[in-house]
Amino acid sequence: MARIVQKFGGTSVANTDRIKAVALRVKAEVDSGNQVAVVLSAMSGETNKLVEYVTSISKLYDAREYDAIVATGEQVTIGLLAIALQDLGVSARSWLGWQVPIHTDGVHGKARIERVETDEMNVRLELGEVCVVAGFQGIGPDNRITTLGRGGSDTSAVALAAALNADRCDIYTDVDGVYTTDPRITPKARKLEKISYEEMLEMASVGAKVLQTRSVELAMKQKVRVQVRSSYNDEPGTLVVDEDEIVEQELVSGIAYSRDEAKITLVAVPDQPGSAAAIFGPLADNGINVDMIVQNISQDNHATDMTFTLPIADLDRAVATLEGNRDVLQYRELRSDKDVTKLSVIGVGMRSHAGVAQRMFTALADKGINIQVISTSEIKVSVLIAEEYTELAVRALHTAYGLDSD
């Protein structure tokens, strides 16, 4: 007998028929003798509708009221699933964030889970009752509903799995696992049987939109075995586990890409101490997250070019901020570019192998693809390229690292 947490996203509970299908899947797990807690998102589209209500009333809304409003979506789906399970003869009840309770900090709109109380739920799981828990929500120190930010239900599921000492946390989604790269770009992409937390974290943060980044961080910290699997079939998915559990570690696990990046270059910035701080300080103050940064060596005129990337959604605000500080920053010209892609090669195997980056540069050069910016970490090499080369580059790298399926 095992204890399983199952999480279903918005498309899996999009209407009452889908919810009945989820109930059958939960019942199958119960019938095989397991204890089951289920975490649900809102019906797809519902949270957006609620957010529109809020913004149509006020652009400057109170985040506490926003949370109470948007948290209703999960309240509906968990009640409906509990009823659907009971209708199948499975004992079940719904749990709201404040009923569990799932305690969070007080940062409404993007709260962090601090503690999950499970005394009562443990008793009910032992009795064979299915606990259907609202994802995305908790209760803050002010006794008001908090939400975890978009995609937060993954984090709810992992936190609950950790608190319940679950054997596994199954994340049901519309893909059937984690792939070596986006299968829409190359049919040679392979589903991974296992991937390490560290690699998954890089995959998530560079745009393989399978799991919310914070949920992976939490799983890594709490050692929760996560399985990404399909809502639509019974195939095993991809296990996200500790590096030690992966016996035959490949050099590279996957090729990820993100088109949500933009590039800014400040031409001829004075090459003097404090320049970088003067540029990035005001951006940070405005909540803009800068990613890759490259500073060239100084030229004759004691000036340098500073290039960096940031989320495309922040580009306009970043340009406005930099232009507002032009007198201080003394750059000659500001160039921005939205048509870029960040391409990443990810693998814990890099730690012990040289030449991984070189293989990337060669493969891209062979296809005539120019590299604009390079950044590396312990288990990742990322480059910025022109967006139009995205698919070509992904396919070239997938082949170069020996990831293609037979």
Next chain:
Amino acid sequence: MARIVQKFGGTSVANTDRIKAVALRVKAEVDSGNQVAVVLSAMSGETNKLVEYVTSISKLYDAREYDAIVATGEQVTIGLLAIALQDLGVSARSWLGWQVPIHTDGVHGKARIERVETDEMNVRLELGEVCVVAGFQGIGPDNRITTLGRGGSDTSAVALAAALNADRCDIYTDVDGVYTTDPRITPKARKLEKISYEEMLEMASVGAKVLQTRSVELAMKQKVRVQVRSSYNDEPGTLVVDEDEIVEQELVSGIAYSRDEAKITLVAVPDQPGSAAAIFGPLADNGINVDMIVQNISQDNHATDMTFTLPIADLDRAVATLEGNRDVLQYRELRSDKDVTKLSVIGVGMRSHAGVAQRMFTALADKGINIQVISTSEIKVSVLIAEEYTELAVRALHTAYGLDSD
């Protein structure tokens, strides 16, 4: 300075524009120096949509899950109104049933309010903050959300007004007060300035659909001054108050009618002890509420005819129950009729005046309207007539009791 509870129904908060209009009305009350708590319903149509979700999953649903699901409608509107008020510069926050808390009994789906805690709300009202409270919901002894039954927001408002010692409870609705009869039937109907709790209770229970019956019972018990008024204008509405507050009490306050009745006659039931119990016992066991009952005197064959009325929605179940017991009841024939109307003349003045019923019988006879069943109470005379005479009868009685406007 006064303390006011305002309640707005589903059509008043049907969309975000309407909610902004409600915010302006609340602000006007705040600007005139009053402390204000607001009770809201869900957006009109929303509760029906949620109920449809539930019934499409299971006809035999768990009332606890039903409650958690349908309670989300008010959670959305109160959050939105709080944001709309803040946007107008009015300090406000939303309160869910479990946050107040509004304690109810454990009868999910039609819970009764037992106690409203107001310590924190009193502090906030004194500070000038508007408290926006979810109607229709509370929290049960099992720490789960309960709902009060359809129309329960009126009861929430009255219970809150009582607990807060409010000076008045204003129920905003789509009519501008309580009328002597349905203005759609006669333009001579007059808006009443005041009506007693007892009369309002009879008006509510016989089909003048202005206030939920339980809310009037509660107002009477707790001596809450209730005002029924329009969401669409600033005219004063109708005050529902203690009889003693009404100086010039009229003989009759109103003429009410209900088309939601059906009639059953059992022909030639044995006239012997225990017959009535044998008939009405099984109906009560099936949750069917019988209203008027008439038994004729015995005939030659020691048999009698038994006639009674019941809600039209229960007719089929009642007929099935009675036919199932035919062997025991030994009636010769069962006749049922849906085309009947219950017509009531209501007024506390009847207590001290004779001849009120006689005036009704005469007025109906003058128009050639046959009376099928009669029942009387201390402040009400009701008769059952054929449905096709409804309008004619209402107009005749309205004139006969001197209620016509000039």
